[in-house]
Amino acid sequence: MSDNFVVASKVKNFIKDKYGMNTSAAVMSELSKVVMRECEKASENAKRNNRKTVMDRDFI
Numbered sequence: 001m002s003d004n005f006v007v008a009s010k011v012k013n014f015i016k017d018k019y020g021m022n023t024s025a026a027v028m029s030e031l032s033k034v035v036m037r038e039c040e041k042a043s044e045n046a047k048r049n050n051r052k053t054v055m056d057r058d059f060i
Contacts, residue, residue, distance in 0.1 A: 003032065006032055011023060011027070045057075
């Protein structure tokens with residue numbers, strides 16, 4: 001996957017600061033896939049509700 005939907009340094013710092021663990025480079029690709037899937041679901045929710053704007057409630 002060439003598109004990265006997460007800021008690697010932010011994710012790595014969060015995990016390091018909170019859990020004292022390192023993060024492999026492969027995590028970013030998998031996390032980006034999770035973000036894309038959730039965006040797809042939210043977009044479908046908005047579409048089902050006849051909206052062209054994805055809102056926070058679409059992610060629930």
